[in-house]
Amino acid sequence: MSFPQRLRDTFLASEINFLAENELVDVLPKTSMDSLPLIGTNLPKLRINQKVSIPIWLAIILKKQNKINLIPPNWLSINYLKQKYEEELKNKDKFSEMPWFWLEFSKMFLIHFKDDLIDPSYSIRSIIQDLREIRLIKIRSGFKELNESNLTFNNLSLMEINEIRPFAIKVMDQLRKLNHSIESSYQSQNNDHDNDNDNENDNENGYQNDYGYEYDDDYNIDIDMNK
Amino acid sequence: MDIDDILKELESDINLKRPKSVNSAKIKEDEYKKLVQIWISERMSPELLPYESELIETILKRLRSQVEIIELNSIELEKNDKDIKLKLLIIESEIERINFLVRSYLRLRLFKIDEYNLFINNSDQEMVKLSKNELNYMVNHFKTICQLYNDSFLKNVPEHLQLLDDESGGISMINKPDLDKMVFIKVINEIAEEITVGEDDKVELEKDFIYAIRYRSVKRYIDSKDIVLI
Numbered sequence: 001m002s003f004p005q006r007l008r009d010t011f012l013a014s015e016i017n018f019l020a021e022n023e024l025v026d027v028l029p030k031t032s033m034d035s036l037p038l039i040g041t042n043l044p045k046l047r048i049n050q051k052v053s054i055p056i057w058l059a060i061i062l063k064k065q066n067k068i069n070l071i072p073p074n075w076l077s078i079n080y081l082k083q084k085y086e087e088e089l090k091n092k093d094k095f096s097e098m099p100w101f102w103l104e105f106s107k108m109f110l111i112h113f114k115d116d117l118i119d120p121s122y123s124i125r126s127i128i129q130d131l132r133e134i135r136l137i138k139i140r141s142g143f144k145e146l147n148e149s150n151l152t153f154n155n156l157s158l159m160e161i162n163e164i165r166p167f168a169i170k171v172m173d174q175l176r177k178l179n180h181s182i183e184s185s186y187q188s189q190n191n192d193h194d195n196d197n198d199n200e201n202d203n204e205n206g207y208q209n210d211y212g213y214e215y216d217d218d219y220n221i222d223i224d225m226n227k
Numbered sequence: 228m229d230i231d232d233i234l235k236e237l238e239s240d241i242n243l244k245r246p247k248s249v250n251s252a253k254i255k256e257d258e259y260k261k262l263v264q265i266w267i268s269e270r271m272s273p274e275l276l277p278y279e280s281e282l283i284e285t286i287l288k289r290l291r292s293q294v295e296i297i298e299l300n301s302i303e304l305e306k307n308d309k310d311i312k313l314k315l316l317i318i319e320s321e322i323e324r325i326n327f328l329v330r331s332y333l334r335l336r337l338f339k340i341d342e343y344n345l346f347i348n349n350s351d352q353e354m355v356k357l358s359k360n361e362l363n364y365m366v367n368h369f370k371t372i373c374q375l376y377n378d379s380f381l382k383n384v385p386e387h388l389q390l391l392d393d394e395s396g397g398i399s400m401i402n403k404p405d406l407d408k409m410v411f412i413k414v415i416n417e418i419a420e421e422i423t424v425g426e427d428d429k430v431e432l433e434k435d436f437i438y439a440i441r442y443r444s445v446k447r448y449i450d451s452k453d454i455v456l457i
Contacts (some may be wrong), residue, residue: 002335002337002338002341003334003335003337008338011270018324018327019263021324022259022263033313034310036317036318038293038317039259039286039290039321039322039325040255040256040258040259040321040324040325041256042252042255043317044252057320057321058317061313061316061317061320149424149428149430149441150430150439150440151438151439152436152437153437153438153439154436156437158457161411161457168409169409169410169439172439173407173409176407176409176441
């Protein structure tokens with residue numbers, strides 16, 4: 001078996017984590033160290049208290065050896081996250097903008113760089129959890145928008161996309177197959193719809209068509225409606 | 228590749244080590260990013276993508292020289308370098324990470340080659356996507372499978388049922404990648420024209436937006452790297 005089934009439809013959480021670890025973070029070295037050539041980058045020469053950007057996986061190793069301190073990113077603070085949470089509450093059908101790997105980042109920072117964070121880690125943890133839950137609820141309510149053609153998923157992070165991927169793709173593929181098989185009968189009835197479409201183009205929510213699933217005029221439903 | 232070549236490469240790498248600094252770090256980072264992206268793309272695309280032989284070669288070459296550095300240093304630790312243990316740890320961790328990527332990439336390709344064996348075999352367009360080793364693997368693997376099927380049961384069934392690539396009767400025995408599969412994409416560069424989705428519906432893809440869309444309708448832009456699979 002060259003590639004197991006469970007890996008084919010989507011990424012494993014650990015693989016997303018791997019991708020997140022490639023991202024750069026700012027750190028302050030506590031000691032100096034010579035530069036080191038690597039395969040995917042070169043570790044720059046470390047000088048005491050001179051800020052450098054290095055990949056997270058490297059920062060984790062250096063932190064364990066007590067060589068560096070992390071400079072926490074702006075978004076990892078109670079104030080910022082609270083504000084995002086408010087935003088999520090206010091805009092029912094829109095996701096607020098978060099880093100592409102915010103879930104993995106916050107987890108890694110909370111585990112490996114606890115003492116470098118400005119706010120207490122337990123309160124960051126709880127607000128992250130709140131954010132996560134409110135976004136999950138929105139994602140689930142967005143499932144009814146699934147169609148056979150296309151969808152936008154703006155401001156969702158890779159981990160969040162990854163979680164819904166197997167389900168969303170399966171549903172969309174099934175709808176496509178269903179649609180394909182009814183296409184011939186659908187076409188004859190569709191002539192009337194076509195004329196109506198011009199007047200209904202601003203109808204964002206789509207309407208129930210004869211076949212029982214949501215169908216959008218321009219085949220382009222924005223979950224976040226952020227046009 | 229024998230041991231002499233490896234040593235030669237290592238030497239040239241060591242000689243070049245000094246002048247390379249900021250500039251080479253940038254090149255390395257770009258190549259690494261590319262490696263990550265081809266892995267993601269191969270993972271999420273329904274069909275086999277062209278083999279990135281040049282990139283994989285470069286990465287494998289660097290992998291080998293890093294392994295050499297570890298081996299050299301574990302025999303005789305450099306006394307004047309107090310951080311050598313930490314450095315070896317870092318080098319080793321990175322090797323593990325790159326190994327994972329390359330291994331997963333190659334295995335994934337093998338899986339697709341197995342799955343769409345006949346389809347690839349029948350099309351020149353698909354054949355050029357394979358590396359030399361993969362081609363070799365495919366041909367031999369197919370030969371072995373045919374032999375096995377023949378010996379174990381095909382020789383006992385009527386002749387007209389012995390085909391492995393029968394396409395008559397409306398049902399094809401050849402496994403093809405489903406190009407209409409939904410994929411998740413991110414738009415990197417401005418897409419000037421509207422994309423046809425479904426029968427004749429069009430959508431405009433906006434920059435930096437994320438969509439779930441049919442692979443076939445955006446394949447062109449994935450090839451031109453204006454859109455990436457995620």
